[in-house]
Amino acid sequence: QQPVQSPQAVILREGEDAVINCSSSKALYSVHWYRQKHGEAPVFLMILLKGGEQKGHDKISASFNEKKQQSSLYLTASQLSYSGTYFCGTVTGGGNKLTFGTGTQLKVEL
Amino acid sequence: DVKVTQSSRYLVKRTGEKVFLECVQDMDHENMFWYRQDPGLGLRLIYFSYDVKMKEKGDIPEGYSVSREKKERFSLILESASTNQTSMYLCASGRFNEQFFGPGTRLTVL
Numbered sequence: 001q002q003p004v005q006s007p008q009a010v011i012l013r014e015g016e017d018a019v020i021n022c023s024s025s026k027a028l029y030s031v032h033w034y035r036q037k038h039g040e041a042p043v044f045l046m047i048l049l050k051g052g053e054q055k056g057h058d059k060i061s062a063s064f065n066e067k068k069q070q071s072s073l074y075l076t077a078s079q080l081s082y083s084g085t086y087f088c089g090t091v092t093g094g095g096n097k098l099t100f101g102t103g104t105q106l107k108v109e110l
Numbered sequence: 111d112v113k114v115t116q117s118s119r120y121l122v123k124r125t126g127e128k129v130f131l132e133c134v135q136d137m138d139h140e141n142m143f144w145y146r147q148d149p150g151l152g153l154r155l156i157y158f159s160y161d162v163k164m165k166e167k168g169d170i171p172e173g174y175s176v177s178r179e180k181k182e183r184f185s186l187i188l189e190s191a192s193t194n195q196t197s198m199y200l201c202a203s204g205r206f207n208e209q210f211f212g213p214g215t216r217l218t219v220l
Contacts, residue, residue: 002152002154003149021187021209030207032207032208040213041114041198041200041211041212041213041214042153043211044209044210045207047207047208073207087153089153089208096166097155097158097166097168097169098155098209099155099169100145100154100155101151101166102151102152103152103153
């Protein structure tokens with residue numbers, strides 16, 4: 001079953017912050033975040049493993065709440081280059097494949 | 111730099127035709143994946159392979175088959191193409207914690 005992402009779409013002004021959420025109905029082993037710019041292939045951002053860790057990548061960070069079976073991606077002081085579709089992928093306990101959510105379209109404007 | 115290449119960027123086929131989509135990676139990865147991407151549905155896993163001649167069904171394998179005769183090459187086969195298989199097809203290779211995607215093949219079945 002696909003994880004649920006919210007919001008489906010968001011528009012930001014440059015410099016604003018955003019949060020993208022990813023929820024699963026099953027116990028999570030890991031959460032993976034990818035970004036796909038328009039017309040390009042998805043690119044890996046980061047992975048969070050079971051344990052509630054938080055990770056960062058420039059001004060983009062993520063957290064993993066094992067109890068709530070969800071992860072959140074935080075984009076701080078957004079830049080035009082952050083525009084794209086963000087996908088979370090989840091591996092649930094006992095599984096060996098990555099299941100992606102439906103994506104969140106993010107647009108950063110001047 | 112990891113490179114994943116796909117045989118065609120755009121392909122137009124007729125209903126009932128047999129279609130081959132080819133994917134080649136140059137990083138000696140054991141794992142290779144085929145996804146389809148449709149608006150509003152995100153990335154959905156069709157098949158994956160974790161070794162030569164090994165394959166495993168993903169979430170939507172119906173109507174598709176795969177072949178992996180060499181480590182660097184993973185083929186997706188549509189035995190008898192149908193209009194509902196019109197989609198963007200993305201190949202990926204990588205380890206469990208990071209996948210590298212190809213540029214995609216936009217397949218239209220008329």
